Amino acid sequence: MFAALARLTTSRPRLLLISAFVLLALAAVVGRGAADELLGGGNEDPGSSSARAAAALDRDFPGSRPNFVLLVTPSGGSAGLDGPGTAADAKALTDRLAAEPGVTGVRSYWTTGSPTLRTDDGRSGLVLAHLEGRETAAADTLERIAPHYRGAQDGLDVRIGGMVAVQHDIQSTISEDLVRAELIALPITLLILVLVFGSAVAALLPLAVGLFAMFGTSAVLRAVASFTDVSVFALNLTTVLGLGLAVDYGLFVVRRYREELAGGADVPGAVAATLRTAGRTVLFSALTLAVSLAAMLVFPQYFLRSFAYAGIPVVLLAAVGALVVLPAALVLLGRRVDAGDIRKPLRRIGFLGRRRASVEADGAESLAGTGWFRLSQAVMRRAPVVTVATVGGLLLLGLPFLGVQFGTADDRQLPRSAESRQVQQVIRDHVEGRPAGTIEIVARESTDSAARADYAVRLSALPGVARVVGPEGVFRAGQLETAPGPAEAGRIAGAGAATSAYLSVVPAIEDLSPAGQELVRDVRATQAPSPVLVGGLTATIVDSKDAIADRLWIAGAIVLLATFVLVFLLSGSVVLPLLAIVFAALSLTAMFGAVVWVVQDGNLSGVLGFTPTGSIETALPVLMFCIAFGLSMDYGVFLLSRVREEYELTGDHRRSVAVGLARTGSIVTAAAAVMAVVMGAIGTSRVTNTMMLGGGLALAVLVDAFIVRSLLVPAVLGLFGERSWWAPRPLRRLHDRFGISESGPGPRGVPAAAGAVAGAGFGADAGAEVGAEAEAAAGSAAGARHSVAVSTSSQESGAL
Template sequence: MTVVNRPHESRGRGWTGVVTARPRLTLLLALLFTALAVVAGSGVADRLGSGGWQDPAAESAYATKALEKHFPASQPNLLLLVDTGKATVDTPAVAAEGRALAGKLAGEPSVTGVTSYWDGAAGLRDRDGREALIAARIVGDETAASKTLERIAPAYRGDHGPVKVSIGGPVAVRHELQTTIQEDLLRAEMIALPITLVLLVMVFGSAVAALLPLGVGIIAILGTDAVLRGLTEFTDVSVFAQNLTTALGLGLAIDYALFIVRRFREELARGAGTLPAIAATLRTAGRTVLFSALTVAVSLAAMLVFPQYFLRSFAYAGIAVVLIAALAALVVLPAALALLGERVNALDLNRLIRRGRRERGESGAGWARVARLVMRRAPLFALATTAGLIVLGLPFLRVEFGTADDRQLPASAESHVVQQHIRDNFPGSPGGAIDILVDSRPGQAALADYSGRISALPGVARVDSPAGRFAGGRQVAEPGPSEALRAADGAAYITVLSKGEVVDQSSQRLVRDIRAQHPPFAASVTGVAAVLVDSKHSIAERLPWALAIIVVVTLLLVFLLTGSVLIPLQAVLLNALSLTAMFGAVVWVFQEGHLSGPLSFTSTGDIETTLPVLMFCVAFGLSMDYGVFLLSRMKEEYDRTGDHRAAVEFGVRRTGGLITAAAVILAVVMVAIGTSRVTNTKMLGLGIALAVLMDAMVVRSLLVPAVMRLTGRATWWAPAPLRRLHARIGLSEGESTGPAPGAAPVGGADDGERGPARDEARRRVSAGG
């Protein structure tokens, strides 16, 4: 078929001309970019941090830094667990070895604040007297502390005469987290890549076409690693962000490449030449990809409003990987298609099957039948799916927020074993106390009065202060040599031991009660429970801003795509509804511990405070990704025909298989990430995999067509001023090079929806125009 009088098919016009004028040069530059990214991103994992859950401007953060400076022994980050076997820690040989180890550790560069049970710290002995602790602080930032630990650990770990030493503490936990995440990420990539390639071959049929999305994904992942490496020169970046880079790099690259390659092959099947097919693809699918990338990037950018660098790191990684994936899909992919042309279908394994379907006019027929069935029973499907999603989300009403600790690691990890021994066998939860920094040196009477009042608070076991030891509102011990060490450099600190667990509700309530005392001198509260209280406050304070950014920008972008007032509202509400199963599963599985055996993790009885925010932003963005693909094809058909019901059916027909395939592939990548031995990474991977599958298979396939059938043609309504605004600045899929192959009229009349626009369009198609 010869197509004439179509200006948009002219060779070399617009963006098509830019990216296809010199396709070999474009691919060479892409190869050069990838090579430079490999060099620039090398060693990025070694510069990433494993913390970032604390608000750096919070009271607890200030107090922690001040205590580290003035009283390093009060903030130990390295613990040596000394196990005597059957002897006791007071046996002369054991005591001598313990003192020798503590003295040796005190002589190590970058190590300070060394104390041990044998130095008079009675709280560093377990209840049975068979284990004791040596505590110290490794100075420097996370990277420097990790290098120091790597240097000194071999000299202390293992057997030393009558004792065996294991290494724990926050710095050891962070080091094992980084090592484990790097190993797990490599394994996840080895799992995901071959399975993804097989699935892509099944989706495309063509081995050549299947390799294109992987190429885009590799560019996105390596480019983002280089960006993260550059950011580490200026700010802290979490090691967990690398998991998102891999997942989104592969997932979104595959989504975008699937959409573009699928549309390119459709245009070729209509009889268009290579360049006209690329032009039509970029004008339609290309605009949708760009629009989708913006919506996903905005969802991830909302995490920048939070001060925790854990969340900000995911924004850095997410924005970079989304934009690089979109750029590669809109620049590198068209250049490759320009060189391949019809050869994009080479090594086609399913050609006969696909040809038979085209001849029978059955392309997407199964999805069309699903759409018709849903629209015939729209109230039933809308009610049933909505109720089902709400029920799946009900466990989230029982959510308890906590903080990440060593129990993220496998139960066999050394630092996890050490910390578990401390939790189970040592009194007073060493490392979990509440510390109070006193910025001045008030008199002993003022300190004693303040310490006594704190010791009388519900849930307090004991208060250790420069003024002595207090319990039950009264002084129980005079200040001794250890209490004298609590005052220095014009400052002092008080330690409060809670009767409850480190971060349970009673400990958090105790932090608030202490802060409500208002002593006549400056006092700042820190400790694990205080950090959690401050983090929850920080997130609660900024969460409305993050949600407002996501909602407002989503409403605006979907309006620019559709010109409708109702569709943006539907998109936001249905996207949020699609996440209920994920949040319900997170609580039921990870907080309450169901499936902890098969999934190999330790349940802590709570969810790390930042994880739901992260999962919402990522899953909402991916949900919008699929929503944009579906809405763009619906809008294209509605503009062409004016038939609402036919447009809904057409959108489901054309994108149902594509969205499902993309969701399955992304779920495979996320499940591979979810095989991690680190609980938070496992939660992130498996939770988002569930959200993606629920969105594609329930919301996009059932709930969206049901709701759009119920709203009818009002779905596309907008007041006249907004219609004029959309006509000037809105985005549109435009027209393809001709009717879809095998695209028989779909749908039927619905409340007078056989409009003149549709009839005129069909007359044009029948006339070859």
């Protein structure tokens, strides 16, 4: 496959680049406005009791679930809610809203007289309504009617809230923040790439791959959104992985291409050898990350599934860009890939420091003289101390996660300036019973009225219940408080055996809090006179948590199995895959600890400008695990593939670890720096969930690259020694037949190429410094064998 790909890219590079440009233009057109087609919810399990209750209420009791709120205040605040003029204007407003197409179940303080539809200070009243249809239809209705009801309305000041308005504000805020994040990330990414590559031309290549992946994925998301629900949060993943993976893969491919050129290959031969070696690793790395993201398809919530819809295409498109578009560009550029060295003026003013003459002249600097090589040697000499210190430190950073509280993000994830949040905050602080946060109970079978009343009595006596409203009246503290009126009588629908009824349990506590979720469980545990469905927003949270818990082991098994198989195919060892899983898990501890300490507990909330709620979104840790674990394996594959290549050449385990880190250390840290910049830009979002996602992933990537890969991996591999490569004989034979390595096909122990690395350093020419490692190794048996391999592979590259 890679030989055919090499023939294609070297024989028709212009055709490939023109085709890629046409596809990019088409994707930009198709994907334009993708955010408008995406949704802001998706945390509910569609097969749960709460979802079936919602469907039953919408079918049998239209408008029973208010998702749209008008907070009405008399202009000037002096007329009072019950003044004749205010009442007349408010009733007219209510009637006008009830006449709108797509709006049902409209009621207000002025039409019902209910004290639960006014604030406790008497300054404002509520108008509640239900916007029909699923999220897209409800959002369309909101956009159509909102301009006619917001602001001054005949002596009234009106503000708009409700879940539909909250989700709309989340969607629009994320779209705006995403544009700002891209404007922040792109120039910083370009600057880092210039420092890494030392060439403006080489630095632009990964960005081109990133744009190819990002625009292509936007088009895919818009297409997917035409036949299924897709979360707007998935757009953030498109930016993060599109740019981040393009840099990862671009660094890896361009570095190997430069290495092949330095080893004596011509341009077509260098491209062919690069695809056969680095290309192989990039492909398997992309497949592993795609499988990690595909694990989210096992969950029923479209919020999580959306990240698979976005993540799989962006990973595969980044790989296609790195394996097809980028090699075609390298063929046309040839040795001009190093043109435009922007670091020269920086060196001239002393910003980067001067190149060492010995390296620039003949590449005679030994690999043992590089900082990464010396670091790995020092770490392995003190392996027990480094292992205990790093593992202990990472576990300490993860300790706050033991106190995690799962919930759902509400309007408070929006900035305080958002109108929908302001309305919801007034309801939360000044309206008894939170009319939009009730627990709804639907009985689908005919039930005796006395039995229903007894059931309502027992529900109203539960701790945390303010009152229960049903067909038999209003119940409070275990007794009937108010006889049924016309509104309560309307809670029965149908006739005969098909009769349905519903009751509303109004909480006296914060409905979305852990106590509110426990109340849902208490309601479900209360014996009912007939089978019932329990719904409402809090019930949706409880069902979502249960659905995630039920399927979490399946997603985890998929991720871990894919990781084990890939690392085994790379290494031929059963020890290294297990270690790789442990390494990746440890790299996530700081992220999860920080999420709880910052987002849940509210530390740094003043600096970061968000409102803590005492819990974190249930689905987000699952999402962050799948992405961060996959990225950790991405870096792990790069490192282990080079360690394996060196071990096949020399048979010296400790030297192989040191050389592998020296060859990839600067690449991994540079790629991690770019990924952290992109994720950090996403983390500047004004929506708390997006801030948590971007900031947490940025921290995980930096910890993985700078602590786990740089310190823990060489320390543990130093402790395990040759045992790191152990595998049972049957699995060893399996690896001999199907295993992969960066050395590609050919005689074992002879890599496809092992020339000098040209300019892959982070801010310095680390690649050039390691260019003559074969000569530096002369004098020992392993070094002699390495030199022969280099000579042979250079001749093979030249022949290509």
